[in-house]
Amino acid sequence: MTERIERELWLPATPQEVWDAVTSDGWLGDRVSLELRPGGDAEFESDGQVRTGWIEDVAMPERLCFWWAVDDEPASRVELRILERDNGTRLRIVETRPLDVLDLVGVPLPGAGSAGYGPALVAA
Amino acid sequence: MSRNEPDDRAGAVFGALSDSTRRALLAAVAEHPATTATELAAQLPISRQAVLKHLNALTAAGLLERTRSGREVCYRFTPAPLSDAVDWMTAVGAEWDERLAVLRRQLGAGTGGIKAPRSGDADEVTTSAGSRDKARPSLRSAGTPAPPPTRRRSSPAAG
Numbered sequence: 359m360t361e362r363i364e365r366e367l368w369l370p371a372t373p374q375e376v377w378d379a380v381t382s383d384g385w386l387g388d389r390v391s392l393e394l395r396p397g398g399d400a401e402f403e404s405d406g407q408v409r410t411g412w413i414e415d416v417a418m419p420e421r422l423c424f425w426w427a428v429d430d431e432p433a434s435r436v437e438l439r440i441l442e443r444d445n446g447t448r449l450r451i452v453e454t455r456p457l458d459v460l461d462l463v464g465v466p467l468p469g470a471g472s473a474g475y476g477p478a479l480v481a482a
Numbered sequence: 483m484s485r486n487e488p489d490d491r492a493g494a495v496f497g498a499l500s501d502s503t504r505r506a507l508l509a510a511v512a513e514h515p516a517t518t519a520t521e522l523a524a525q526l527p528i529s530r531q532a533v534l535k536h537l538n539a540l541t542a543a544g545l546l547e548r549t550r551s552g553r554e555v556c557y558r559f560t561p562a563p564l565s566d567a568v569d570w571m572t573a574v575g576a577e578w579d580e581r582l583a584v585l586r587r588q589l590g591a592g593t594g595g596i597k598a599p600r601s602g603d604a605d606e607v608t609t610s611a612g613s614r615d616k617a618r619p620s621l622r623s624a625g626t627p628a629p630p631p632t633r634r635r636s637s638p639a640a641g
Contacts, residue, residue: 363574363575363578365578365579367585367586369586369589370589375589376585379585379589380585384584385581385585386581434570434574449585451578451582453574453578455570
C-alpha cells in the first residue's frame with residue numbers, strides 16, 4: 359500500500375465539459391486560480407483555507423498535473439486525466455504523497471475490512 | 483521554491499525507513515516495547531554501536547521514543563508519523579469521493595438521487611486506496627456540497 363489515492367469516474371459529457379467543470383471555481387476549491395502552464399501558480403481557497411501549489415504539466419483538455427499543500431503539510435501531487443471513452447469521458451484522479459512510509463513498514467490500512475492499524479501500532 | 487521540497491519531517495521519516503537494518507530494528511522495537519540497545523544487538527548481526535546509531539536515526543525521525551530505566555535506555559515505537567499517513571489517506575480519499583459526487587450531480591445523466599460511491603456500479607468509481615468507511619462525506623444536500631474534510635495530522639478519532 360502506498361500513499362496514493364486513485365479514483366475513476368465515467369461521465370456522460372465531453373472531455374472539454376469535464377475539463378471546464380474540474381478547473382472551475384467550486385470543484386477543486388470554492389475559488390480556484392490556475393496559471394495553466396508548467397511552473398504556473400495554483401491557488402485553491404475553500405472555507406477560508408488556502409492551498410497553494412504549482413502546475414507541473416498541462417495538456418488541455420486531457421491532462422492536468424499539479425502540486426498542492428496546506429500550510430506546513432507535505433505537498434502532494436495530483437494528476438487528472440480526462441479521456442474520451444464510451445461516448446462520454448473518463449476522469450481519472452491520482453493523488454500521491456512522495457512519502458511512502460506505509461509501504462516500507464507494511465502497516466495495514468484501516469477500512470480494508472481489517473485489523474485497523476495493525477498490532478504494532480495498537481500496542482504502541 | 484520551498485513548496486517544491488518535501489516536508490522536513492516527512493523527509494526524516496522516509497530517510498529513517500530507507501534502510502533495511504533500521505526497518506528490522508523498528509519492527510523489533512514495535513514487537514517488544516521498552517527494548518534496550520543491548521537486547522537489540524543480541525538479536526541482530528550488528529554491533530551495539532551500530533544499533534545505537536540506527537536507533538538515533540529512528541528517534542530523530544520521531545518513530546522511536548527514549549525512556550530511561552535505571553542505567554539502561556529503553557526504546558518504544560511511536561507511530562505518530564505513520565498514523566499521519568493513514569490520516570492523509572482517509573481525509574484525501576474522502577475529499578475526492580465528495581468532489582466526484584459533485585461532478586456526477588453536475589454532469590451525470592439525469593440523476594434522481596446520489597449513488598453512494600461504495601456501490602461500485604455503473605458509475606464505476608474505483609478505489610485502490612483509502613478508507614471508505616471512515617470520514618465519509620455527506621452527500622445529502624444536492625445543491626450545496628458539504629465542505630471537504632480538513633486534513634489533520636494525528637487525531638483520527640476527532641471530528
